[in-house]
Amino acid sequence: MKAFHENRLYHSIIPFTAFIAHNFNFLAHWHNDLEFIYVCEGTIRIGINSESRILGKGDIAICSSGDIHYYDSKDNESSILIVIFNPQLIGVPGGWPKNIRLTSPFFSNSESESREHQGMFVEKMTDLMLNLLRESEDQSEHYEMFITGMVFELCGTILRYANSEPADLKKDKRRMITMKIMQEVLEYLEMNYSRAITLEDVARQANMSIFHFSRFFKSITGMSFISYLNNIRINKAEEMILNTNRSMIDIALDCGFTNVRTFNRVFRQLRQCTPSDLR
Structure with missing residues (x-):
């Protein structure tokens, strides 16, 4: 996806x-x-x-x-x-x-x-x-x-x-700028999910304060920044688990998690099962 x-x-x-x-x-x-x-x-x-x-x-x-x-x-x-x-x-x-x-x-x-x-x-x-x-x-x-x-x-x-x-040209221009910022943020997360990404990094990418960006992000995506990022990472991990024979530690690290313990916790939280249950 x-x-x-x-x-x-x-x-x-x-x-x-x-x-x-x-x-x-x-x-x-x-x-x-x-x-x-x-x-x-x-x-x-x-x-x-x-x-x-x-x-x-x-x-x-x-x-x-x-x-x-x-x-x-x-x-x-x-x-x-x-x-x-x-x-x-x-x-x-x-x-x-x-x-x-x-x-x-x-x-x-x-x-x-x-x-x-x-x-x-x-x-x-x-x-x-x-x-x-x-x-x-x-x-x-x-x-x-x-x-x-x-x-x-x-x-x-x-x-x-x-x-x-x-269509109102002024209103549409503001809307397009806002949507463009969010589109670029979502694309940035999709392309860089395997790296260590912080809220500060992405707020800077959007040229917003952390407070303003957090509210802006949730209003468009329906979830917090970290929840959205974890969803991307777990989606990618699930694909790897089902389609490759790679070890769980390699998959966890490639999907941006720093250790298997955090990976297992987030995976269970989002999928109601452990990564190994899929194999």
Whole structure:
């Protein structure tokens, strides 16, 4: 898993995928692809840029191109439908939406404000996303054309019914600078996780004070700096344990841990088992 910039590969004729995920967890990351989420059952916390929310059954989240987002299923059970596609499928390879910004990336039937209007929007989005999943799974004759048509309708529905505002160049510039800083920080952690990295190092990288950076980092990723770094390291270690015959001490050191004891403790904390249990 790339924890920072995901370059998605599609195993189909068109740049599109749809799938059901259970108790999904994924570190903060971003991509040019569009990612739409529908909660089928249970609850899950989803963060998009600096906003996070616990979503329940029937709720929807929309990740526009470049949005930094994460999934957190800790202490929650959930089943979610995820629809992902490259915006080139609708003729805007540079990113979508163009010239507008969604007021919020989260949509719920239960919200009191404009409930009827919101309910119609969520219902239409739900039907389209479920139909996209069926077409993707069945792959009946000419399914690619049906999927492409429904993707256009999905995006058109958002543009017509979702609350949005015209793009503000000044506000967008500030947002882009903020997201660029975080993207560079996440990329730095991904590339240097095997080294001894301190909070001070990364705050300096972002040109922020430690206090400001700590709050900024958690608001975007949903976790503390050390938790995020440990997640990257344990993800890498798990890959090595499952795919190589290297010793635990070598894996621990290569993943940035100073000793096996700390490695075992963090691994158990995040995976509820020991590294050796995987072999």
